[in-house]
Amino acid sequence: MRSELRKAGGEESLQPVQLQALVYLSRANRYSNTPQALADYLGLTKGTVSQTLLLLDRRGLIERFEDDVDRRVVRLRLSTSGERLLYETQPALPWQNATRNISPNRVRNAVSALREALMTLQQDNEATTFGDCQSCTWCQKLSQRIYRCGQMGDRLSGPETRKICRIYAPKVEEVT
Amino acid sequence: MRSELRKAGGEESLQPVQLQALVYLSRANRYSNTPQALADYLGLTKGTVSQTLLLLDRRGLIERFEDDVDRRVVRLRLSTSGERLLYETQPALPWQNATRNISPNRVRNAVSALREALMTLQQDNEATTFGDCQSCTWCQKLSQRIYRCGQMGDRLSGPETRKICRIYAPKVEEVT
DNA sequence: CGCATTAGTATCGTCTCGATACGAAGTTGT
DNA sequence: ACAACTTCGTATCGAGACGATACTAATGCG
Numbered sequence: 001m002r003s004e005l006r007k008a009g010g011e012e013s014l015q016p017v018q019l020q021a022l023v024y025l026s027r028a029n030r031y032s033n034t035p036q037a038l039a040d041y042l043g044l045t046k047g048t049v050s051q052t053l054l055l056l057d058r059r060g061l062i063e064r065f066e067d068d069v070d071r072r073v074v075r076l077r078l079s080t081s082g083e084r085l086l087y088e089t090q091p092a093l094p095w096q097n098a099t100r101n102i103s104p105n106r107v108r109n110a111v112s113a114l115r116e117a118l119m120t121l122q123q124d125n126e127a128t129t130f131g132d133c134q135s136c137t138w139c140q141k142l143s144q145r146i147y148r149c150g151q152m153g154d155r156l157s158g159p160e161t162r163k164i165c166r167i168y169a170p171k172v173e174e175v176t
Numbered sequence: 177m178r179s180e181l182r183k184a185g186g187e188e189s190l191q192p193v194q195l196q197a198l199v200y201l202s203r204a205n206r207y208s209n210t211p212q213a214l215a216d217y218l219g220l221t222k223g224t225v226s227q228t229l230l231l232l233d234r235r236g237l238i239e240r241f242e243d244d245v246d247r248r249v250v251r252l253r254l255s256t257s258g259e260r261l262l263y264e265t266q267p268a269l270p271w272q273n274a275t276r277n278i279s280p281n282r283v284r285n286a287v288s289a290l291r292e293a294l295m296t297l298q299q300d301n302e303a304t305t306f307g308d309c310q311s312c313t314w315c316q317k318l319s320q321r322i323y324r325c326g327q328m329g330d331r332l333s334g335p336e337t338r339k340i341c342r343i344y345a346p347k348v349e350e351v352t
Numbered sequence: 353c354g355c356a357t358t359a360g361t362a363t364c365g366t367c368t369c370g371a372t373a374c375g376a377a378g379t380t381g382t
Numbered sequence: 383a384c385a386a387c388t389t390c391g392t393a394t395c396g397a398g399a400c401g402a403t404a405c406t407a408a409t410g411c412g
Contacts, residue, residue: 002219
C-alpha cells in the first residue's frame with residue numbers, strides 16, 4: 001500500500017499524504033470539508049495538516065474560503081486542476097484491478113468484514129468514524145430524492161448522501 | 177492503519193517505518209535478513225533503508241554483521257533489546273482485537289481474498305513477493321521435520337519454514 | 353463584559369525519503 | 383590476469399512530514 005500510494009503521487013511529485021488529502025476532499029460533504037476534519041481523518045494534528053494544505057494551496061490544487069456563519073472556520077474544496085489531477089491519477093484503479101480474479105461475492109464479503117474490523121478498531125481507539133449517510137443513524141429519507149440529517153437538521157440531496165461525513169454514527173447491525 | 181502504527185511506535189519513540197523494519201527482521205529467514213531485502217519489502221530505496229538501519233543500530237535494537245561468503249552483504253538481526261521491545265509493544269494486537277466480533281470463518285475468507293488481491297497487485301507491479309515456505313513452489317519436504325529449498329539447495333528446519341522469504345514463488349492454486 | 357473554548361496558522365526540530373554520488377566486493381569477458 | 387561491469391551498502395543533501403509549542407481570531411458562556 002505504501003509503494004502504491006507513493007508511486008501514484010510520485011508521477012505528479014506529490015507526497016502520499018498530499019494525495020490522500022486530495023482524495024478525502026473530493027469525497028467530503030459539507031460538514032467535513034475543513035482542516036480539522038481532514039486532520040481527524042488522517043490521524044494527524046491540525047498543525048501538520050495546515051502545512052499540507054498550505055502546500056496544496058500553493059500548487060493550486062485546492063481552494064480555501066471562509067465559512068459564512070463561523071468566521072474561524074476554513075472551508076476547503078478541490079480546484080479544477082485538483083479535480084483533473086485526481087481524474088488523471090486514478091489512485092484507486094490499481095486496487096480495483098487487484099481484485100479482478102476474485103469473485104464479486106468474495107470481494108463483497110471481504111469488504112464487509114474489513115468494514116466491521118475497522119469499526120471495532122476505531123471504537124477501541126475512540127477515534128472519529130467517517131462514513132456516508134446510507135449507513136448512518138441520523139439519516140432520514142424525506143422523499144424519493146430528498147434526505148435529511150437528523151443531527152444537523154439540514155436537507156441533503158441524493159449525491160450528497162454518498163459523500164463521507166465526520167459526524168457519522170453507524171447503524172448497529174442486529175447480527176447474532 | 178497510519179494512526180495505529182504511529183501510536184504503537186510512539187510509546188517507544190519509534191517512527192512507523194522503524195517499527196515495521198523491526199517486525200520484518202523478526203520474521204525474515206536466512207535469505208532475507210539484509211538491507212536490500214528490507215528495502216524491497218518496504219518498497220523503499222536502499223539508501224533510505226540504510227539510514228533507518230543506522231538509527232536502529234545506534235539505539236541498540238539491531239545487530240549488523242558481515243556475511244561469510246559475500247563480503248559486500250550485511251546480515252541483520254534483532255538484538256535482545258530489539259526482541260524485548262517487539263514483545264512489549266505487540267504491534268499486531270490491536271488488529272487482532274479488531275476482529276473479535278467477526279466469526280473465524282469470515283476472517284479466514286477475508287484474509288484469503290486479501291492475500292489473492294495482494295498477489296495480483298504485486299504481479300501487476302512486478303514487485304518482489306514475500307511469503308513463507310508453506311505455500312512456496314521451491315519447498316520440498318524431506319522428512320517429518322526437515323525441509324529443503326529447491327531454489328537455494330539448503331536444508332531448512334521446521335521453524336525456519338515459517339519465516340518470510342524474499343525468493344518466494346507462490347504455488348499456483350488451481351481454481352476455475 | 354471577562355473568560356474559556358475552538359479553528360486555524362506559524363515556527364522549530366527531528367525524522368523520512370529519494371536522488372545522487374561513492375567505495376568495496378563480486379562477476380564476466382577476453 | 384586484468385579491465386569493465388554489476389551489485390551491496392553507505393554518505394550527503396534538499397524537500398517535505400510530523401508533533402510540540404505558541405500564537406491569533408472568532409465564538410460561546412457566565
